Amino acid sequence: MYKAPVEEIAFTLNHVAGLADAVEIGRFGDLSSDLVNAILDEAGRFATNEIAPLGEIGDKQGARLIDGEVKTPDGWPELYRHWREGGWNGLTAPEAFGGQHLPHMLNVAALEMWNSASMAFALAPTLTMGAIEALVAHGSDALKGKYLEKMVSGEWTGTMNLTEPHAGSDLGVLKTRAERRGDGTYRIFGQKIFITWGEHDAADNIVHLVLARLPDAPAGTRGISLFLVPKFLVDDDGSLGARNDVFCHSIEHKLGIHGAPTCTMIYGDGRFHPENGEEKGAIGWLIGEENKGLACMFTMMNNARLAVGMQGVAIAEAATQKAVAYAHERTQGRAPGWTGEGKRGDMSPIIEHPDIAGTLITMKALTQGARAICYACAYAIDMSHHTEGDEARHWSERAALLTPVAKSFATDIGVEVASLGIQVHGGMGFIEETGAARYLRDARIAPIYEGTNGIQAIDLVTRKLPLSSGEQVRGFIGELKEIAESVAASNDTAFGESGDRLRAAVFALEAATNWLLEVQADGRSADALAGATPYQRLFGLTLTGCYLAKGALVDIGDGGTEKRVALCRFMAENLLAETSALKDRVISGAASLEAARAILA
């Protein structure tokens, strides 16, 4: 069973991502390290003791659509109520609406724990937090006053309605219609698919944020507006009124996250049309300006993508814990050098076998690296909110740069680590009761939604590398070089070849980065795009190596154990060599890709 790794999370937040220093200098007001620790401890306790035990039933039973109502798994409505009563939904929300206005870093760390315990459950608040963020940034005072307090408390949940059958990655072609009503409201008509927690029985009201197109809107992405469409209309005194004309038509039968209802939502087809002669359609209120809906969405995109990255970290952590526990318990064969030591007869625990040990250490290295990348991204987001002028722009760019790497690398390794976890379990890993298979099934959606990892790579290469004419990424690579040099200069033999390997990885990242900036400056976008996915992986692996090294340097500086150094060394000497291959692929892969396209004809 999952146990929240609070100590590891705190170390990474504080010493790798930079929270401790920021708290020390008062960057986050009166936030103290004691409060940080108390919050992490309590989140860990809740995730471990309350969510995790209900994760399996959520998977087994799944969400069910019964007579148009969605029933979540047994115990989940109560679990959700306990969770929101703990105040977890409003960690980062404005105090004016009942939130605690804490740094995103803390929320991201908490999200990791909720998702490790049950990704399907954690999706509900993840969506609500996104909706809150959009409303805070772009909603009118009237809308904020009516909705935010209940959403921040978690009494009402939120959803994001973007996808339509023909409009996934490409939102420019969506067809959901919005009509002006003349009284400041709108009527919404259309169908949205893949709406996570679109309908359920765990909250009194559901606040849908819906992208739709006005009749006179320009074509494409510049003609999309964002609307708030509540399940139940809200009266002026805040009480719930009539049912709005939106309902869940069906829920999907999915590979994983079974406990989370994935809904097809129908707006304005008349099922809940009032009998009082009103016009048809689901009643909606505009968020932000007409035709600027996509911009409203983008303001929350960084956080949402980072939240999905946390799902990758979370699953990797949980899968690793389970595999390590099994490998200590299960005995089979006799590892080289195994003497038994009177422990359990002739057979070794399988963790003694080099292949199993190497697999588990790989899982640990990738998990801790992905965690550090995501937390570093959260740090940049927080810093962008707590600084001003050029400094704020710098941190905002840093967050923008790190977001696609955090989302893609963490979700890719989430799938890899979950798959390795099954492998460590042998035949038992394939049996659903064991629980290892659930991690792979749940993990597999994360590289897809909130922008596929292919889309993230395009974003990274075409929009993020050119920030400040490439100076943002170059400056960041400069920081990574310093880490590599510090390791090389440390004279600690326990680092082995880490210094050289880190240097080589950072140089590979730099060479690939420069090449991508150059070819794009030359207008060779197809060449750049061909290398985008291997580049993204190169970025993530190099960051993993550097962040493990950063943690190790802090640890030995503090007289800690050699465990972080050993993990850094394992990463550097086993997994970083791939960076050279990835760099080659970025730079020389495009020609062979073009030549091979004929194969697909």
Place this chain on the structure above:
Amino acid sequence: MYKAPVEEIAFTLNHVAGLADAVEIGRFGDLSSDLVNAILDEAGRFATNEIAPLGEIGDKQGARLIDGEVKTPDGWPELYRHWREGGWNGLTAPEAFGGQHLPHMLNVAALEMWNSASMAFALAPTLTMGAIEALVAHGSDALKGKYLEKMVSGEWTGTMNLTEPHAGSDLGVLKTRAERRGDGTYRIFGQKIFITWGEHDAADNIVHLVLARLPDAPAGTRGISLFLVPKFLVDDDGSLGARNDVFCHSIEHKLGIHGAPTCTMIYGDGRFHPENGEEKGAIGWLIGEENKGLACMFTMMNNARLAVGMQGVAIAEAATQKAVAYAHERTQGRAPGWTGEGKRGDMSPIIEHPDIAGTLITMKALTQGARAICYACAYAIDMSHHTEGDEARHWSERAALLTPVAKSFATDIGVEVASLGIQVHGGMGFIEETGAARYLRDARIAPIYEGTNGIQAIDLVTRKLPLSSGEQVRGFIGELKEIAESVAASNDTAFGESGDRLRAAVFALEAATNWLLEVQADGRSADALAGATPYQRLFGLTLTGCYLAKGALVDIGDGGTEKRVALCRFMAENLLAETSALKDRVISGAASLEAARAILA
């Protein structure tokens, strides 16, 4: 829907693995290339038209245990009957028992097609073929006479009963008991788990091959005997007699291969004990000699492991076909250079996007490479049976060398390709109805069973590399060098950098091989084992590059299209650079692994 790629299969069998030349010189008697083509065509037709349409219901409905009887999915008993009536079960079996005594290569090619259409279905005959092989090699004439004809025809199926809860990879500790009865029969008592197709409704009788231990047997693997235990006893006239005391206690709820019942079998607990005063126990007959049961199993191990490798190829092929079809159909966004050409409005088919195209070509390269490796292994098995003396020993060693690579590489890429296939489908890939997720769920068992891929790596490094004092593997690497040199010498610019990249990969394989042989000669087995899995991957990738090159060289020699050359180049310039990283990892990974073990304590 899957369509058997008969042309590609025939090309790989004939020109990459070597069947055409062998047939030409009469190596397989009067087998003609026309007959080969006719068999492949007919197998392709059956897989495409009859099995594939029933694959989905098999997954959805699964096998069900009802009142102690296992019911297979709707339509499957009839499907199985059609299949065996086609004579497919006995392709390689001896003619004396109704088989066709054809080369294994043909059976392996057919297995690929059955597995692509439905891996869960194909498992039934795969197990029967293994049982036939063990019986042919080690059974007494009486046992052969009584059982083989019905097993070769497929009227009776076979199973392999090895695993017990505490005895998976390590069979030395199994506890199932066998007692001598005095009349030449034995009584079997015990529990076996993970017995594929252990009980079902598609055949009249089920012939279990069971590993068990005699009371006076030595401890460990030298005290294991192999027994034949039929579900129904067989009278001397061949008719079915009394029910034997073996039954299916439960079936597993698994991640995939839902249509294949995975049974816990109970032997000799008295449920079917006759009332006539006979001794208790399931009645069994010895196969081979007492205490030599594991050796009997090993004679069929190569074929069984290769058959599992084919499952990896099969799933990769099916997943690739599905993803390519979807990527042609689905439109989204606008790829660089996309003009629309009046086809489907502004959006490109997603196959036009470089990232998707690169993913699909990667899937094709890995699939075709794994196929070639498996077929080459089958070729070696056939050659070992159709040659004599030193030549037979050479081919037998070649088969032994290639088997772990074929099993592990093909099943690993099966999982990878199935996962990429989901990714290409975007959100639809996560929805079960789409069918892409099933491939990942089914594929995930193949790296585990019939010896985990970690066990394969140990086998490759510790038992296969030292064959003929390393000369077998060195000779093979010499052949690979020739392929690389031929590409380098071809002067065909369409190969791009393929020649250099192939050379570098083969040199990396050679360096890693020499290092592994040396450290083992020095008794440093832990160091060798630490590098076993990356070495196995290095071997598989290098072979993939070389076999794609071999096919390309044949193709251009025959005036074919440049497609094979382009695929070879893509592989060489994108995926082979990893071989250098793997070589480094083999040679220098052990020290950091040892240092990092403390992390797992």
